[in-house]
Amino acid sequence: MQTSQLLLEGVELMLFGMGSVFVFLILLIFCIRLMTFLTGRFVSEPPATPTQQVATPAPADADTLAAIRAAIHLHRARRA
Secondary structure (H helix, E strand, O other): OOHHHHHHHHHHHHHHHHHHHHHHHHHHHHHHHHHHHHHHHHOOOOOOOOOOOOOOOOOOOHHHHHHHHHHHHHHHHHHO
């Protein structure tokens, strides 16, 4: 085979490959839009909101706050 024939076959194969990928991507976009439409149509209920209230944390006592401050101070002293 001559190099011009090989080059033409390479270009033909490239165009076939790019075309098939393009068609696949267009089909994928169409399917995603169809699924979005169908889920929006059939699942129109809003999600249930939780009725249980979140517990607020208890305030820390002085000993706990002092331990936290000491740990932060120690951490910052090691980093510097």
